Amino acid sequence: MNQVSKELKQSILQRMMPPSNEPVSQIARESGLSETTLYKWKKAATAQGKIMPDGTQPAERWSTRDKFAIVVETAALSEIELSEYCRAKGLFVEQVEAWRDACMQANGGIAEQASKLQKDLRTKEQEVKTLSRELQRKEAALAETAALLVLRKKAQAIWGDQGDE
Numbered sequence: 001m002n003q004v005s006k007e008l009k010q011s012i013l014q015r016m017m018p019p020s021n022e023p024v025s026q027i028a029r030e031s032g033l034s035e036t037t038l039y040k041w042k043k044a045a046t047a048q049g050k051i052m053p054d055g056t057q058p059a060e061r062w063s064t065r066d067k068f069a070i071v072v073e074t075a076a077l078s079e080i081e082l083s084e085y086c087r088a089k090g091l092f093v094e095q096v097e098a099w100r101d102a103c104m105q106a107n108g109g110i111a112e113q114a115s116k117l118q119k120d121l122r123t124k125e126q127e128v129k130t131l132s133r134e135l136q137r138k139e140a141a142l143a144e145t146a147a148l149l150v151l152r153k154k155a156q157a158i159w160g161d162q163g164d165e
Helices: 006-016 024-031 035-047 064-074 079-089 093-159
Strands: none
Touching: 006 024, 006 035, 024 035, 064 079, 064 093, 079 093
16 A cells, blocks of 8 residues: 555544544554554644644643644634534533633733743842942951051051050
């Protein structure tokens, strides 16, 4: 079976897509094609944007990429169209709506997190500035104290120890 007709390939791909989601191993046994060939077809279909989740997993365990593809496909559908789409794909409307909400919250969470990080960064920069000024002030005071101690020693060396009398 070197050359497979387009119709046969399409029907096999259709069996791998929702709502059937038939396992590749089962289709390979029934069609006589190798699993490797079927996985290549599946990968190519996925690359073209078709939703090809693993047929062994329920919809809730599909990859995030497949879920996102469903959300994008259904974004402009009315409620009735969404219901029809879900029936055809073997999904529940609630699943698609939950996936849509998750996609929308994912972006909002990132923006909030970035804002919080910016605020934290500004706070830390202020702390660093304050600590730096304090360090400079203390270094200056330490240098002044050291200079006074040196002068005291020199004065004692010149005039002797007059402060102890």
